[in-house]
Amino acid sequence: MTLFDRLKSEAARDWADYTGHEFLRQLEAGTLPLAAFRSYLIQDYLFLIQFARANALAAYKGHTLDDLVAGQRGLTAIIEETELHVRLCAGWGLSRDDLNAAAEHPATIAYTRYVLDAGLRGDLLDIHVALSPCTIGYAEIGSRLKPVLEDNPDHPYAEWISEYASEPFQETAAQAAATIEELGERFLGDPAANPQRMASLTQTFSTATRMESAFWQMGLDLGAAVQEAESPAQA
Template sequence: MDIFERLKAAAAADWNSYVEHAFVRQMGEGSLAQAAFRKYLVQDYLFLIQFARAWALAAYKSRTLADIRAAQAGLAAILDETELHVRLCARWGLSQQDIEAAPEHQATVAYTRFVLDCGAAGDLLELHVALAPCVIGYAEIGNNLTPHGVEALAEHPYREWIGEYAGAGYQAVAAAARKHLDELAARSMTEQRFEELVAVFAKASRLEADFWQMGLEGSTQ
């Protein structure tokens, strides 16, 4: 069992509240209100700006060239991910400037600043544990929503979003992040410290669930 599986098992309730959230279930069913998805998507774009900063911080916190390259790859993946948001939002007449002018929701601020604080106050391992629910979790969600493959989604209203995270490109990003997390843990994690990292992972998972909830609340506005 790698460190990611151990963290998931130790924080199972918090993890499940995130990956099995009603927002995710409704998106998989195709019943998610467009207003909820649109609110989520705008906030997720703002979220990714802060996560790009977190990956840049990971490069700064790195002590080896391999770790710096891992941070560079993570940052590049985040920047590529924003293109999906811009493309989808354009369908509702929202420009990139419109998205960037939107105010950050409290759920966006809470999660992103938590991750940045973990990076600023902790070491590289703690930062990557805080990043893991997002980076690796979205790949798991993408897989969960495509049990018969992306092609089987046919005319599903959220096929493009689901396909992005279920696709080979993002799955490779998540696999690399998972491998790197295991390497960092092998270098510096003790069993005593594992409990501290579980607390970080659990909180990040709860904040992910809160982020989905923020989107669901958008459907009533």
């Protein structure tokens, strides 16, 4: 069992809640309200800016050239990912400047600063474990949702699903898992021989995973608030 698989197994309930959240069930069915998706996407753009900083921190904390390359690779992938958000938001008349000017939701602040704090107080393994639920989780979600596009090529969220199901993103996730395995050998060793460190890593992973679920819920809650605010005008 790889270190990532072990972490995922230890946090199985949290992982299931995250990857099977109601937000995703509605997105898969194509019934997710646009207001919820738009609210989520704006916040996810802001999230990615902080996530890029966390990858830059990982590069800074690197001990070897390979560590620096891994950090640079993660930083580049995150910056490129923001282009999806800019493209989709442009369809709603929102520019990159509009996205940059948006206020961070408390859920966005809580999650991103938690990841950055994990990196600041810990080592390379700690920060990559904190980053992993997002990168590897989105790849798992994209792969699982990909078949819905075969039956419904006009799916309202086809571009989002395609992004995370794509070969480049899947490769990024595979590299992230491989990095955790390599760092585990360097900074952890045998988990059974270092139970306190393993418990700490599991706590970091579980917390970041629960924050992913909270991020989906934020999208649903903001979308509902937008719909409620607009309903009197439609009456």
